[in-house]
Amino acid sequence: MPKQLPVTEPLDTYTLNMGPQHPSTHGVLRLRLMLRGEQIVVAEPVIGYSHRAHEKMAENRTYAQFLPNTSRQDYLSGMIYNFAWVEAVEKFAGIAVPERALVARVILAEFNRISSHLLWIGAFLMDLGAPTPFLYCWDDREAILFLLESVTGSRLTYCSGRFGGLNRDLDDDFPRRAREVLAKLKARWDEYERLIEDNVIFRGRAIGVGILTRDQCLSYGVTGPTLRGSGVPYDVRKAEPYGAYPRFEFDVPTRSEGDVLARYLVRVLEMKQSVRIIEQALEALPAGPILTPDSIGVKKRLKLPVGTQYYAVESARGHYGILLVSEGGTEPYRAKFRTPSYPNLAVLGDVMPGSYVADAVAVLGSVDLVMPEVDR
């Protein structure tokens, strides 16, 4: 006679643990899915596997000592996070930044944004079973990494921002090399369109899947390309212009469908806008010092006035906010990092129920999660 183990949940539903070591969760994320047949009834993201207490570390380090931590929160757009910390402290302390450094930061940050989006496209298409785009994206991303490495010395966890500028100047040959990379990228857009967007299998898996409504975005604070795929033209670079962004022309692409395909298309359009920004910035790159002469450097201790400040930038994943509380000391009294992937993941508990388990990978991939950024 067959044995039966004791049943702990109603027989028509069962629980499936997706992760924490699943290849399509992009880092250590666990999704607790309750399924009825193949349909998702409850989806609960379980996070915290890569929590490193960046906020506690910030309280025990001087402002300069925290610099290497910044790009380790989001390792795919580390440059943007590094500059965000530098700019937040500069704004709080009232440190002036030379023109050349402001424009150079825009160039480097936008290259970093393109490389982050390229990696996402490759990895996302791989999730959906298409390995070819991965190789194309990797090739293009490599050109960007090579360029950024020549300026910053790192390929992934950049730490080139300094309070008052950058640690290294762009060399005379940089604009030529940068334009070469841009030309290579621009030659690829049509190829991507034919390879990915026109692919009937990709469209079948992406259209109408994982629809994110405007109200869900409002409730959870969803930002970035994920929000713009739901038709809201919110971009911190436009809403709260910072650095040298106000002087460059660019559009904020949106799509109104709110599905997986919309989020894909928004990111592709965004890369083209980044190219547009970089082209203008290379033209406008002024001569002069890259670091303000009265920079205090990384060794001396910087003291910020008493107060609280919120500073936001647009990272590759959305609204990245730094809330700094200073009590006048050389270390932050409190540093809070409002990372964009955190609400973008939280909202999935609301989005996924009703869709099928095979679509879970597509929906999860489409919001472009970086788990170390969620867990901090």
Next chain:
Amino acid sequence: MSAPADIVRTLDELGLTVPAPVEHPFTGAVESRWVAPDQIAVACQMFRDADYFFESLTCVDRIAPHGVFELIYTFNRWGLPSRVACRVWAPQDRPVPTVSGVFGGADWNEREAWEFYGVSFAGHPNLTWLLLPEGTEFRPLLKTFTAPPPSEYDDSLDAPPAPPADAQAAPGH
């Protein structure tokens, strides 16, 4: 859509908020307000109805000077700069009403404030560990926190094992 100045004036007139004093100035926000702990859910509902999105919730340890936790809620809108900061001074021993029913994004943020500081949120559906391991008993972001002794399973702090006595010295150099 109402401007940030309009909604905070409405809130002030309803007696829900008072303009924040200047000894800890808040920059980066268009408006900054003090909110009494038991009024925060009502104030949040008004932000929700006025199309604000939930931006962040930060807890700050103000126990040593004032005996309270400072909770900083920031709300923002998709458009012109319109960040509004609502600051709640929550006494250590009194729970704060949850706003997770109003803003879905508050759910995880409140769990974070609970596990890192011990702020309790009345009415939260699932106030449990989010980023820390289940069962963690310490509150790591409190200023009084000192690291607990390493677990008996954690041998990373032990001295490296001594080389065997018959180990050969490396040739050359």
